[in-house]
Amino acid sequence: MGFNLLTEPWLPAVRMDGARQEISLAQALRDAAAYRRLAGSTPTMTAALHRLLLAVAHRVYQPLDAARWAQLWQAQTDGGLPGAELAAYQERWLSRFDLFDPDMPFFQCPALDNTPGSTAKLVAGWATGSNRTLFDHTTADQRPVLSAAQAARWLVTVQAYDTSGTKQPYRRERTAEGGLGNRFGCVLVEGGSLHETLLLNMQRYQPDDELPARTTGRDRPVWEAEQPPDPEPDARVPLGWTDLLTWPSRRILLSSTTSSGTTEVDGVVLTPGTRLEGDLVEWEAMAAYRRPWLKGGKQGDLRAVTLNELRGVWRHSQELLLSSDKRWWNSWRASRYAKGPLPAQEPERRRPAALDHIAELVEDGYIPEDTVYTLRVFGQQLGDQGGDTYAWYEEAVPAPVALMRADSARIGYIIGYAVSLANDLGEQLKLMERQYAADFHRELSKEQEKKSSELEILYWPRLAQPFAAFLRELSQALLHGTSETEPAERWGQAVSDLADKTAWQWLHGAPRRDRLLLTASAHFDDFQLARHKLQNIFRGGLARYSAPPLEDA
DSSP states (O other): OOOBTTTSOOEEEEETTSOEEEEOHHHHHHTGGGEEEEOOSSHHHHHHHHHHHHHHHHHHTOSBOHHHHHHHHHGGGTTSSOHHHHHHHHHHHGGGGBTTOSSSOTTOOTTOOSOOBOGGGTSTTSOBTTBOOSSOOOOTTOOOOEEHHHHHHHHHHHHHHOOOEEOOOSSSOOEEOOOGGGGSOEEEEEOSSHHHHHHHHOOOBBGGGTBSTTOOTTOOOGGGOSSOOOSSOEEEOOSSHHHHHTOOOEEEEEEEEEETTEEEEEEEEEEEOEEEOSOGGGTOOSSOEEOOBOGGGOBOOOEEOOOOSSSOGGGGHHHHHSOOOHHHHHHHHHHHTTTSOOOSSOOOEEOOHHHHHHHHHHHTTSSOTTOEEEEEEEEEEEOTTSSSEEEEEEEEEEEEHHHHTOOOHHHHHHHHHHHHHHHHHHHHHHHHHHHHHHHTTOOOOHHHHHSOOHHHHHHGGGGHHHHHHHHHHHHHHHHHTOOSHHHHHHHHHHHHHHHHHHHHHHHHHSOOOHHHHHHHHHHHHHHHHHHHHHHHHHHHHHHTTSSOOGGGO
């Protein structure tokens, strides 16, 4: 018995009333305005399923130019996305979405002839082989069974987020790189409904005209390939945007059984798949990029923004929200390196492509300038060896449209100073703790260095909410022509107060007597001096941009 992903319910959706419901791919497009979002059991699943749905939407409604996009945007008030194109696409490609099709099963390689292993290879969080987990006690001799819907969700997720390391070889090759999703924080612009979210993240898609960039006329998602993939692993460059969205990083074949008239998955073959040739930065449009500053005032190569265990992704608001304004970067570089020679290489950043598109839509009058969307950023951190999952992340950052459209150098400065103040105070807190330990010859071990200190736990997670308020207030100042430095000053006071509170908690958090207490108090006083100095530097920097410079007037 088959299980067709276009017609059978399997996508985990959240309705507008908050209730959860499984829906098919066709229903997710046809009735997108009736749903809030897709919500998988892990952040990686949520990201992978949105990317899959975007690939389907691009293919169904191509060619997608500005006029066509506007029609689809207005369709949410007319009952939903047009059904004629969806019906035509479904008629042509329906069999390719069958999870158990004997010739071309969805997202799989039917030529694999290896003995199926446990379905635990598909499900992140289940123990398999030597990869032990804390809460799961699956053993090698057990054969967990998945429903077809569960298997489909994990199949899509594994293709994007599988771990690296040794895999079951088809013939010889055992080593595989991690799925592409492990390399970047996947940024999804979230609107008020799934309909809005899809349209906000859809690019102008005209493969014959090579749009978006680097997309060729041969672009297609994995299910539209003429033949199923060869079981031998290979390497190539993407054919285009939908090819990248459905990248087959693994060769997979599900093993099924029938129970009470229902087809279930009781095993899986998972071997190395297709490696990406070239740099992901040339292709991936749902990521933000930055050039990190290195020692000596040099810059590294453009690198995707990823998520951190404690330090929120809001710290990369410039890369996430602001356009690539060279004037801002030149001025920022000069201010940060005023005491020494300027770096020879000009800094760069690049925000997700969807935000450039949204800024254009505001210009065309489709989106009000006072709109505030949400950037949901998904990520996965692998263990030290890459063979297991250390953590999943999902973070939200407010995305005021006014900031997306801002081309003033002042806005870049203000956000840059705001983030730098938080970073600098965080470093001073760490310095206070380390110097205290060093005074008693207690060098921190490498393991202790890797672990998050108590101070970081008390400090960083509490900054996300006030920074979100700062971004909203900054956008309102832009819209109404009021002072843009006032929201920054409120943020500066909030982060300084939090750092002060954190330092006091550290001072009183552990019992100390005699010399220990005196030494801790001395380092606490040093921190307070540094805090006040950083606060004054921050205020002085903001004062330079309290009025529009001539170039922005």
